[in-house]
Amino acid sequence: MGQRIPLQEQPDTTAPIRVVVVGNGMVGHHFIDQLTAQAETGQVVVTSVGEESRLAYDRVHLTDYFTHRRVDDLMMAADEDYQRLGVTAHLNQKVIAVDRAARTLTTDGGLVLPYDILVLATGSSPFVPPIEGRDRQHCFVYRTIEDLQAITHAAEGARSGTVIGGGLLGLEAAKAVRDLGLATRVVEFAPRLMAAQVDDDGGALLREKISDLGVEVLTGKATRCIEDGEQYRHRLRFDDGDTVDTDLVIFSAGIRPRDELARAAGLALGDPGGVLIDDHCRTSDPRIYAIGECAHWQGRCFGLVAPGYAQAKVAVDHLLGGDARFQGADLSTKLKLMGVDVASIGDAHGVTPQARRYTYSNPREGVYKKLVVSADHRRLLGAVLVGDATDYGTLQQYCLNAMTLPDQPESLILPALKGAAPGPTALPDSAQICSCHDVSKAAIRAAVADGAGSVAAVKDATRAGTGCGGCVPLLTGVVNEALEARGVEVSKDLCEHFPYSRQELFHLVRVGGIRGFAELLEKHGRGHGCEICKPTAASIFASCWNEYVLDDAHVPLQDTNDLFLGNMQKDGTYSVVPRVPAGEITPDKLIVLGEIARDFGLYTKITGAQRVDLFGAPVESLPAIWRRLVDAGFETGHAYGKSLRTVKSCVGDTWCRYGVDDSVGLAVALEHRYKGLRSPHKLKFAVSGCTRECAEAQSKDIGVIATENGWNLYVCGNGGMKPRHGDLFASDLDREQLIRVIDRLLMFYIRTADRLQRTSVWLGQLEGGVDYLRAVILDDSLGIGDELEADMARTLSGYRCEWARTLDDPEKLKRFRHFINDEGGDDHPRYVRERGQRRPARANERDGGAVIAS
């Protein structure tokens, strides 16, 4: 086991061990976190020294900073936690010397800290190639929050940005440059992008996809120097004589371990760099450990966080008297680069002797997959996935656990043959589910046995799924399996009042001709109902019979949004969204909207769905607002309903010189056809007038794109939280064919989807996927095509604007007041003026008196 100096050599065994950790990055913080959790009280005293101005933050998700601009969202360590754990943290202090004889270290701020055990977690620094001109202004690296802030600053007034380095981090940086609104270019020295992770074919596809996104990709280019540009700040000159001009440059050409401190202290280093460590993560000085990107183990340094965490765990165990050993790490990577899925597993390049390859390439869908297997075809050695990484979890499990491959390994990547993938049941207990936090299937089952009854609880208990998050789908499967094995029923029942799924309930309502909740409850349910089953029943009744939502029988079932025909906002007021079909509006109607907003003091915002949202209407003002809107020819926009929202459109051949068909005309027709259709969740459509796709139709539930030969229909796309590109469902349709297909598809969705299940998720769970859906809708394999069309026709024929109808009914208008016994309104909301409009006061503003009025 070797000598274990720290514990045994303490002259006074009762004195705590003084542990000093140099570097407060992700790995240094993880070490502290683990050490304080595992050490007994009084066993260690921990001090952390870091040269950055803040405690550890999530560098893996650094690019997200450009999206949210909130440093807090990235923070991993907190002052309060360190105080509670008795950890002293010195920030803005760079360690400049280690005196190994005296066992002290010195910082550039003059601190001298004694240690018993020293842990080097100094990380790495970005490598900047020795190019002439690299020190010019507006040349950056991409590693810290400060770097990102400087890049953001420099992007103001810039038009173009160039990233030198087309690896993983370089493409991250390119995404950031693009998100900052600059023309973006990537320059890579190697002949392909992500040379370390993908092969030539995968790299070619990746390049194509990234170029499609408007990023210029140059490969096989060595930058010789950076000099003054003419129209732009810089000019890059390459070895082959070519030049490009750009306003800012980001170097992302790899990293180098920060080993200068170890070097000065005389510790053994690896070749070409890094602090040499043994299997216990100990350096050549037994009192000093090195972990993370600065450490060199068996010929290499690791630039990913998972191996760093594993090393931190080993070092903690060893210094507390254990015998854990670092055994290398899984370097599999999965990420989404500018919307393109890329994954690399194990021996992606097939360097293992006699390795065999299986490849699948689909240029139409932009998918490339490769398996690297052993000579006997029984073991998966590695894989490359570009364009579709849904198989990542399964393949990684085969690779990590040396599981025996199916007789036809290609079944794992061929779309038609899929389904052969093993469920969580097939995985051995030793299977590593979360590689960031090294959590095995056995650990997850143990957590469930200890009472963790949901995925969230298991995440809390084990940390599984809280690193990169890539394993969450698999984690969910393992948790559900463990729960089921323990007799916990993973129920598909709608709620405690109905022992049926939404689909079953829909069937019961339709076949039984049930039109009211009391009848439904009496025949098929129990108890009084709740906030789950009541709106679901209301939605089913509306889909089947399309009766007026404010009929007395339906009033108790409606969520407040449906009941008051508006969207409740956080202060209890509502927003008003009139329908603007296809986003086309006359100047007169636009003026009416403006006048109404002004007269009622409504905060006004253009929505992403090409209409206008008017916020801050108290319930008692809704009828007066809608009276004016209806008189001006507006209808309700159903922004409050689980129903069709809008059909977005580009201007198409009405004006655009590229348009090939009348996208606005079709969008207007579709919006009028399906308005008011109640469904399991909201529905969004779009129509683009050419393949430039300005209406973003592929991110909608129903997307239509004009071609020279007719309309192409895309289905089940989604934007928002879980973006999904729609599937091309049918091509070259005329308008009549298109509408028949949409009628059938939507009615089939309404019949079979779960409550609050968007079409994208519905399709994902439909056995047989899009091929099955094509068979049902296009080939009428179930023989229900006519029935679906007839149901749709009946439902649509019952449409009438709910606001027009409500305004005609004095009884219904009685609901639209705040008090049943007083004409007044709610006096609680308070508002503040901002950018010329009023908005609800935030809590601190209410307290601070910045408020204008209710």
Next chain:
Amino acid sequence: MNQNWTDVCDLHEIVPDTGVCALVRGEQVALFRPAGDDQVYALGNYDPIGGANVLARGLIAQVGARLTVASPLYKQHFCLHSGQCLERDDVAVPVYPVRLSNGRLAVGPARRAERRDDAA
């Protein structure tokens, strides 16, 4: 005694299985009329979690044996009997006594919200 009760409205003004809001001596009170009986319940209208006067506009929801209202903002349940929030032990809303006579509803002074109706 009588001046403690505030006359509010007719019972039939509340659609069965829904709620309304009443102004009672300057306070906002949410009245709920669950389906199936003529019992009416009254809670404070202010949702302490959402921070807005909205509870009367929530759906009446049965959770286990309890009748509750689900807040329209973030869907926490408040027991119609006790005012207790089912999701948060430390949150409750005031409860008011309701009297029905000759078809008219009257609301009495608030009972202070109890922390847990089943606690000792």
